[in-house]
Amino acid sequence: xxxxxxxxxxxxxxxxxxxxxxxxxxxxxxxxxxxxxxxxxxxxxxxxxxxxxxxxxxxxxxxxxxxxxxxxxxxxxxxxxxxxxxxxxxxxxxxxxxxxxxxxxxxxxxxxxxxxxxxxxxxxxxxxxxxxxxxxxxxxxxxxxxxxxxxxxxxxxxxxxxxxxxxxxxxxxxxxxxxxxxxxxxxxxxxxxxxxxxxxxxxxxxxxxxxxxxxxxxxxxxxxxxxxxxxxxxxxxxxxxxxxxxxxxxxxxxxxxxxxxxxxxxxxxxxxxxxxxxxxxxxxxxxxxxxxxxxxxxxxxxxxxxxxxxxxxxxxxxxxxxxxxxxxxxxxxxxxxxxxxxxxxxxxxxxxxxxxxxxxxxxxxxxxxxxxxxxxxxxxxx
Numbered sequence: 525x526x527x528x529x530x531x532x533x534x535x536x537x538x539x540x541x542x543x544x545x546x547x548x549x550x551x552x553x554x555x556x557x558x559x560x561x562x563x564x565x566x567x568x569x570x571x572x573x574x575x576x577x578x579x580x581x582x583x584x585x586x587x588x589x590x591x592x593x594x595x596x597x598x599x600x601x602x603x604x605x606x607x608x609x610x611x612x613x614x615x616x617x618x619x620x621x622x623x624x625x626x627x628x629x630x631x632x633x634x635x636x637x638x639x640x641x642x643x644x645x646x647x648x649x650x651x652x653x654x655x656x657x658x659x660x661x662x663x664x665x666x667x668x669x670x671x672x673x674x675x676x677x678x679x680x681x682x683x684x685x686x687x688x689x690x691x692x693x694x695x696x697x698x699x700x701x702x703x704x705x706x707x708x709x710x711x712x713x714x715x716x717x718x719x720x721x722x723x724x725x726x727x728x729x730x731x732x733x734x735x736x737x738x739x740x741x742x743x744x745x746x747x748x749x750x751x752x753x754x755x756x757x758x759x760x761x762x763x764x765x766x767x768x769x770x771x772x773x774x775x776x777x778x779x780x781x782x783x784x785x786x787x788x789x790x791x792x793x794x795x796x797x798x799x800x801x802x803x804x805x806x807x808x809x810x811x812x813x814x815x816x817x818x819x820x821x822x823x824x825x826x827x828x829x830x831x832x833x834x835x836x837x838x839x840x841x842x843x844x845x846x847x848x849x850x851x852x853x854x855x856x857x858x859x860x861x862x863x864x865x866x867x868x869x870x871x872x873x874x875x876x877x878x879x880x881x882x883x884x885x886x887x888x889x890x891x892x893x894x895x896x897x898x899x900x901x902x903x904x905x906x
Contacts, residue, residue, distance in 0.1 A: 669749040671772040671798035678720035689719035690883025693732040707737040717893030718905035742769030772798035777808040826861035833862040839875040866901030
C-alpha cells in the first residue's frame, strides 16, 4: 500500500481496539471531559508499531484511520462503506470541468448513499454546534423517560407487543407517505391510540424529517418516550438528539463496527438514554449478542441494501440458540418493517418479539390512532 509499506498486518481484534482510541480522540478534541469514563477503558493497550503508537496518541493520518476502519469492517462482515474510497477525479474538456464516477466514489446501494451524505452533513453540523455547546444545552433538557420500561409495561398490560409508532413523512422506497404531514398532531394521535413509544425520523434529505420535529413533539407535551430515528455514525449525533428531547437512539449494526456500538451504548447510559440496536441477518445478530450492555434489539425485516421486505426474517433470527440466548439475557426484541395487519403482529409475536416498530401502515391512515386499533385487531389504548 503506497506510503504505508512499513505497516505490519495486525489481528482485526487488535486493530479494532486501537481504532477505538482514534475514534475517542477525535471526539474528545472538542471536549476533553466529555468522555472521561470512556477513555478509562483504553488504559490496558500497549505495544505495537510506530504507526500504531502514533494512532494511540491521536496522531494517525486520515489514510491510516481509513485502513484501520477497512480492516475492522471487513472482519465483521460490514458491507456499508463509511465514506467514498476515492475522491471523484477531475477531467477537463476545453474550459469545462467534470467528474467521472467509479466504483470507489459511487454508492453501491441506498443505505451507503445515505451514510456518505450523513458523513458530510454531520461534519457541517458539528462546526455550527460543537460538542461543548451541546453539553451546555443538556443542562436545560428535562430528564429522559424510560423507553424500554414503557414497552415492557405496554406488553404486560395488553398481552400484545408494545408499539413504537413512527412519525415519518417519506422514505426512499415509497416516496411521500402523507402530504398533510403535521408531526405533532400525528404524535398526539398515536399516543391517544395506545402507542407505548414514538419513533421520529430526523433525516431530512431522504425521509423529509428533522430534529425540529423531534423537539416540537417533546415540547407539545407528548408523554411517550421518543426514539431519535437517525443514521448515527458519530457520538456527536447522540448528544444532539438528546438536546432535542430524545429518550432513545437507533444504532444500525450494518453501519457501525462493534466497538462503535459498545461505546455509543456507554455514552447513552451516561445520558440516561436507551439504545435500539438494529440487525438484519444472522451475522449481525451474533455480533450484537456478544456486546455487553445491549438491552433492546430491533430486527428489521427490510433489507436496507435492496429494500425488499420479508417478515420471516424475524422468525429466522430468533430460532434456536440465538432465541435462547436472548431469553437468558432478558433482551427485549422489536419487530420492524412489513407489519400491516393483526396476522403480521401475531406472526412476529409468536416468533418471540415483545415490541414492534410500525410507521407506514399507520401514518398513511386518515386517523393514525384508529390505524393502531386496525393493526392489532382491537383497541389497545385502555
